[in-house]
Amino acid sequence: MDTHHSPAAASAGARCPMSDGTFTADPQQIYEYVRAHGPAGPVELAPGVDATLVVEHEMALRVLQNPTLFARDSRRWKALNEGRVPLDSPILPMMVYRPNCLFTDGAVHLRLRQAITASFDRLNTTRLRRDVEPIADFLIDQFSERGRADLINEYAKMLPLLLFNKLFGCPADIGDTLTASLSALFDGIDVQRANEELTASLMKLVSVKRRRPGDDMTSWLVQHPAGLTDEELKDELVVLMGAGFEPQRNLIGHALQLLLSEEGSGGSGMQIEEAVDHVLWNNPPLANYATHFPVQDVDLGGVIVEANSPVVISFAGANSDPALREARENRNKGAHLAWGAGPHACPAKDPALVITITAIERLLNALPDLALTVADKDLQWRPGPFQHALATLPVRFSPTPATRMVSARQTAAPLPAAEQPSTPAAGAEPAQQGASTPKRGFWSTLVDLFRV
Numbered sequence: 001m002d003t004h005h006s007p008a009a010a011s012a013g014a015r016c017p018m019s020d021g022t023f024t025a026d027p028q029q030i031y032e033y034v035r036a037h038g039p040a041g042p043v044e045l046a047p048g049v050d051a052t053l054v055v056e057h058e059m060a061l062r063v064l065q066n067p068t069l070f071a072r073d074s075r076r077w078k079a080l081n082e083g084r085v086p087l088d089s090p091i092l093p094m095m096v097y098r099p100n101c102l103f104t105d106g107a108v109h110l111r112l113r114q115a116i117t118a119s120f121d122r123l124n125t126t127r128l129r130r131d132v133e134p135i136a137d138f139l140i141d142q143f144s145e146r147g148r149a150d151l152i153n154e155y156a157k158m159l160p161l162l163l164f165n166k167l168f169g170c171p172a173d174i175g176d177t178l179t180a181s182l183s184a185l186f187d188g189i190d191v192q193r194a195n196e197e198l199t200a201s202l203m204k205l206v207s208v209k210r211r212r213p214g215d216d217m218t219s220w221l222v223q224h225p226a227g228l229t230d231e232e233l234k235d236e237l238v239v240l241m242g243a244g245f246e247p248q249r250n251l252i253g254h255a256l257q258l259l260l261s262e263e264g265s266g267g268s269g270m271q272i273e274e275a276v277d278h279v280l281w282n283n284p285p286l287a288n289y290a291t292h293f294p295v296q297d298v299d300l301g302g303v304i305v306e307a308n309s310p311v312v313i314s315f316a317g318a319n320s321d322p323a324l325r326e327a328r329e330n331r332n333k334g335a336h337l338a339w340g341a342g343p344h345a346c347p348a349k350d351p352a353l354v355i356t357i358t359a360i361e362r363l364l365n366a367l368p369d370l371a372l373t374v375a376d377k378d379l380q381w382r383p384g385p386f387q388h389a390l391a392t393l394p395v396r397f398s399p400t401p402a403t404r405m406v407s408a409r410q411t412a413a414p415l416p417a418a419e420q421p422s423t424p425a426a427g428a429e430p431a432q433q434g435a436s437t438p439k440r441g442f443w444s445t446l447v448d449l450f451r452v
């Protein structure tokens with residue numbers, strides 16, 4: 001690669017920094033730089049957090065599919081255990097051990113994962129579409145009279161947040177707290193309090209569903225033969241939300257951006273599925289993650305990695321590997337690594353695709369003349385090593401009346417008792433709501449609108 005374009009701090013043998021503006025502006029530059037030196041290379045994920053990044057497709061598969069040699073349990077992390085990693089690093093919450101499927105191996109992993117996959121198996125396409133549509137309508141109503149919107153923050157971000165409430169069967173008050181605390185946690189606002197509120201509301205949800213099971217994922221997890229404890233159930237719900245939130249937002253947001261850009265709308269008019277597939281190949285929602293800890297020193301094609309030091313997979317790098325050129329050109333769906341591979345591959349691939357396509361269809365049908373208000377080159381990207389994600393997606397359109405929810409209400413079936421708002425519509429809000437919560441939470445407003 002042209003040294004003129006090499007990342008500034010990555011001169012011979014140095015670690016590529018991934019949390020500075022270089023990566024955010026042009027992640028491919030980092031993958032190409034690493035690839036020019038081998039199938040994997042040293043990077044700095046964030047200041048003081050070193051890792052080896054795998055950028056070749058074949059090597060990525062070798063690591064992902066060999067759990068005996070490459071463990072996920074980050075209690076092995078030598079540099080962290082020796083006090084060489086800054087404990088206030090913003091990326092540590094994504095890397096330190098938690099007793100959930102992501103950070104466990106073998107039988108423990110299987111037990112936690114099977115409860116999740118069994119629950120996803122019970123969510124069929126019709127049900128999911130029916131759950132997504134009113135949420136999409138509700139969000140569109142929030143901005144449709146304005147003629148302008150930011151489709152990342154007002155749509156792609158909010159839709160998965162509200163959908164989790166629905167999938168988990170949240171009563172109004174719990175749902176409001178969940179939405180507010182999860183949103184605050186991911187935006188780094190008052191993180192400790194957000195975490196406490198999130199944990200408390202999930203524990204409450206688990207106890208509600210133990211007493212009164214419904215037709216929802218929380219109840220299915222509670223009822224699964226694995227016999228998960230309350231604490232384990234709470235951790236399952238956290239990993240579902242933690243894992244689903246950012247990638248789901250990115251997939252909806254980036255496919256919309258592509259459909260509205262010149263590339264998508266010009267000439268042939270790209271189909272939604274095509275745009276989603278393009279994003280999965282070229283800007284996968286989870287760009288770099290899957291932290292492995294080799295149980296002994298390993299040789300990754302000439303790059304020696306010490307035992308118990310992090311090996312991170314670049315899903316984006318693997319997808320752009322020149323060795324995959326033919327598969328990429330033929331749009332061979334099975335070849336890209338956007339959903340991961342091996343025992344920890346995304347268990348939510350099918351539902352995530354249904355959610356994405358339904359959300360996009362609903363928006364494009366409601367506002368058919370959507371147009372971007374910034375040129376592609378002026379789009380803003382969010383910092384951080386795990387994703388190359390849009391910060392905003394400003395659009396304009398012909399204003400339309402906010403009546404979608406009203407018509408939905410006329411055809412909606414009554415909600416099951418467990419999902420009725422727990423306080424009367426005009427009553428006081430529950431006391432535990434955080435300061436960051438809007439006066440009337442999104443979720444309780446939505447639930448109220450559905451009362452018949």
Ligand code: HEM
Nearest residue numbers: 093094185186191238239242243246247285286384386387
């Ligand atoms: C797409 C890129 C992603 C980004 C930028 C991202 C970022 C974040 C941030 C900022 C937090 C809040 C951290 C805090 O507590 O302060 C978080 C939490 C979390 N993330 Fe991610 N995430 C991403 C993808 C994922 C994926 C794919 C998974 C799992 C497969 C995951 C699992 C989690 C979990 C379990 C938590 C909750 C940690 C806790 O208990 O507080 N994330 N993530």
Ligand code: HEM
Nearest residue numbers: 101102243244247248251285290338339340344346348352
């Ligand atoms: C409804 C939304 C989603 C949910 C609930 C979800 C859930 C999860 C969970 C629980 C895991 C951990 C599995 C394990 O450790 O055994 C996971 C892994 C993963 N997910 Fe998803 N996911 C969602 C959407 C997405 C999307 C949109 C993408 C990107 C296209 C994605 C990409 C991945 C990848 C690459 C992994 C593997 C990470 C690794 O190996 O560490 N997920 N997901």
